[in-house]
Amino acid sequence: MRAIRRFTVRPVLPEALSALGDLAGNLRWSWHPETQDVFEAVDPDLWESTGRDPVKLLGAVGRARLDELAADATFLEMLRVARADLEAYLTGDRWFQRKEAGSGPRAIGYFSPEFGITAVLPQYSGGLGILAGDHLKAASDLGVPIVGVGLLYRHGYFKQALSREGWQQETYPVLDPDGLPISLLREENGDRALITIALPGGPDLLARIFVANVGRVPLLLLDTDVEGNPDHYRDVTDRLYGGNSEHRLRQEMLLGIGGVRALRAYSRITGHPAPEVFHTNEGHAGFLGLERIRELTVAETGPRLDFDTALEVSRASTVFTTHTPVPAGIDRFPKTLVEQYFSDAGPLPGVPIERILTLGTEDYEGGDAAVFNMAVMGFRLAQRANGVSQLHGHVSRGMFNGLWPAFDEAEVPISSITNGVHAPTWVAREMFDLAAAEGADRDSDDADAFWAAADKVSGAAIWSTKRELRQRLVVDARKRLAKSWEKRGAARAELGWIDTALDPGVLTIGFARRAASYKRLTLMMRDPARLKRLLLHPDRPVQLVIAGKAHPADDGGKKLIQDIVRLSDDPEIRHRIVFLPNYDIAMAQPLYPGCDVWLNNPLRPYEACGTSGMKAALNGGLNLSVLDGWWDEWYDGSNGWAIPTADGVDDIDHRDDLEATALYDLIEHEVAPRFYDLDADGVPTRWVEMLRHTLKSLGPKVLATRMVRDYVRQLYSPAAGNARLLNSDYAGAAELAAWKKRVRAGWPAVRVEHVESSGVTDAPEVGDVLSARAFIGLGDLSPADVDVQLVHGVINSEDDLVDTRIETLAVAESYEGGRHRFDGSVVLDHSGAFGYTVRVVPHNDLLTSSAELGIVALP
DSSP states (O other): OSSSSOOOOOOOOOHHHHHHHHHHHHHHGGOHHHHHHHHHHHOOHHHHTTSSSHHHHHHOHHHHHHHHTTTTTHHHHHHHHHHHHHHHHHHOOOOOHHTTTTTTTTTEEEEEEOSSSSSTTTTSSSSHHHHHHHHHHHHHHTOEEEEEEEEEOOSOOEEEETTTTTEEEEEEEOOOOGGGSSSEEOOSSSSBOOEEEOOOTTTEEEEEEEEEOOOOOOOOEEEOTTTTHHHHHGGSSSSSSOOOHHHHHHHHIIIIIHHHHHHHHHHHOOOOOOOSSEEEGGGGGGTTHHHHHHHHTOOOOOOOOOHHHHHHHHHTEEEEEESSSSSSEEEEEEEEHHHTTTTTSSSSSSHHHHHHHHHBOOOOOOOOOTTTHHHHHHHHOOOOEESSHHHHHHHHHHTTGGGGGSGGGGGGSSSEOOBBBBBHSOOOOHHHHHHTTTTOOTTOHHHHHHHGGTTTHHHHHHHHHHHHHHHHHHHHHHHHHHHHHTTTOOGGGGGGGGGGSOTTTSEEEEEEEOOOOOOTGGGGGSSSSHHHHHHTSSSSOOOEEEEOOTTOOHHHHHHHHHHHHHHHHHHTTTTEEEEEEOHHHHHHHHHHOOSSSEEEEOOOOOOOTHHHHHHHHTTOOEEESSSSSSHHOOSSSSSEEEEEEOOTTOOOOHHHHHHHHHHHHHIIIIIHHTTTTTTTTTTOOOHHHHHHHHHHHHTTBBBHHHHHHHHHIIIHHHHHHHHHHHHHSSHHHHHHHHHHHHHHHHHHGGGEEEEEEEEEOOSOOOOEEEEEEEEEEEETOOOOGGGEEEEEEETTTTTTTEEEEEEEEEEEOGGGGGGEEEEHHHHSSOOOOOOOEEEEEOOOOTOOOOTOOOOOBBB
């Protein structure tokens, strides 16, 4: 019989153990080993069988055991220390309070469609969610006042299993919010807090708000599975990245528009400061900018602003991060669908539909005028934008150059902040213990000092620890492998071979990521015979641990997984290569520390960042990777290996053959020989030295705390500063909006009429001074409205300027008819081909880039 209703009964703890509820209610336990020790002490077997989930543990432990713990002085002291430590963590001043509180924002709203905090809150699918989770955790550790905003998916992402034939199968278990480490936001009178969104042709969409405490950071999760919603509204938050275009549009409206309304409700109820800065993690939450414009144009208190002024207020305090290096990864909706949902009866009264459509239109060369592009809207609604690695920033500037067609790629206003990972979540406790034994403090703000401890630890201690971590991975992998085979229909009697699958003494290579085609899950299989020789080498064997999910609608990705599974089913090599289904945080935490090498072989340059290799590096793993994403930036020749790429080869199959051969060569001739080159004590000295260098060279760079500091200093604090200038009485925003309107209207009259130069002979030499005079027509604009620039640099064979520098020319004389002369000079400081030109760009102190308006005048 099926139940007609389900709910979770929460335990009542003895008063002496009430702190257990406090510890379980804050997700800091997920990255704090000492708190995990408390829960393990409650019941070690139950802790493991509940998947290390404190909420499930406390719901499953018997009353007799609770009474026993309430009388156990040793346990009560352990509990007291952990609760006091959490209180100190939540209330003490941290980096932001000490360094940035004066100039930084009072609060930041951080929006993402997914958050990977812990396996017990499965609201993530892959890298974007894991990055968002690490962002919140690092912000908490640093004291940065972020509030996360996302959706609570009733089924989360899918659970992955395999059929007998190795085909991916998906299941969507129902998640009961009462069984998750979250709480319902309630009004002062105890009623649930609700937000509403008007949808066309039906009742308002209702959503309740759950709060997850991520250390010091609240995470708001909106849920439409609410009484009062019709079934198709309840299903808006059914699953992550599911449904058709209309379903996705509803989810993104809820995330952006509903998310802002949830933030307002949270601030009103709790007194938490309202965000000064809004950060949208990918374009999924882009509608938040439209909701903020609506708030200002139909304000119930304070002045009502016109659309253009409200746009400037919103833009100044919005940060947009793009994560995709491929156009196919961007959400695009039919314009007709957007028009249907944002008509006069839609959720944004006072925001004209024609202005909304213009913000998302691909009105540039090569664009599709029939679609509404969420990333395009994201860029237009945010004054500050960034990619997630240096290479990805370059790729993004090329992808979106059409929004700023008058400027070279290097000047497109998309900066870069390279992703990082949250070390306390991903680094094995044993690695921290090695450093702590040498006096390193893992909680110190001085990351360089912590990783410098790598030089002090003996090679034997490092190697012994890595073997211990490899052994743990082997044990975990065997359990998962046995469970997978049983689900595939195998009898236990035929699974004896799993007891010897993998070997803690063998070079272990890990590969785990989404099964998207560009990530090339099967590149290692291009030459199966050679791969077998590597796996079965008599003196230097290799073993592979592989994991990853394909999107449920991606049959091509599923076929890649099936190919890997069929290879790993081969009795000759199945003890050396395993595919572990249902890749998630719980699997990843023993996987990264247990691997010696982390493999990444995407089709360059389609990896935006690729943080899994960072996690491996922090655990003493060496990267074997294509120079893409973060590895392109921080590979130094000694902290791993770079797989050579055949970038100029157009034939994809031939390119894959070439790069697979290069991969095999590296493993056979460099990686494996170094791993097995042991000294008299059984330690591979050269390998350990590479490992030390990796920890020192990459450790401080790949941390999420470094990443969040970069966001604060480069984006959040400047955005807050601009917002304060514009928002104090909105006069600044109104002036900026009027200035932009005036400059755009007057720009057709701006022209570079004539340029003269002097000071150089027919044979110029280094040290000569080039003087320039530019006669500029500005029409009705004034010299204060523009920046006249002498752009100079090296020229290539086609007379294009490269490696340019810019000198601003000063107004020297003005004439009738809006004509002006601008003068300046530049020292010729290098030999070789030299070229220059003069251009005019808009200038206003409130612009973040001379390219912001996308207009320029050239000779």
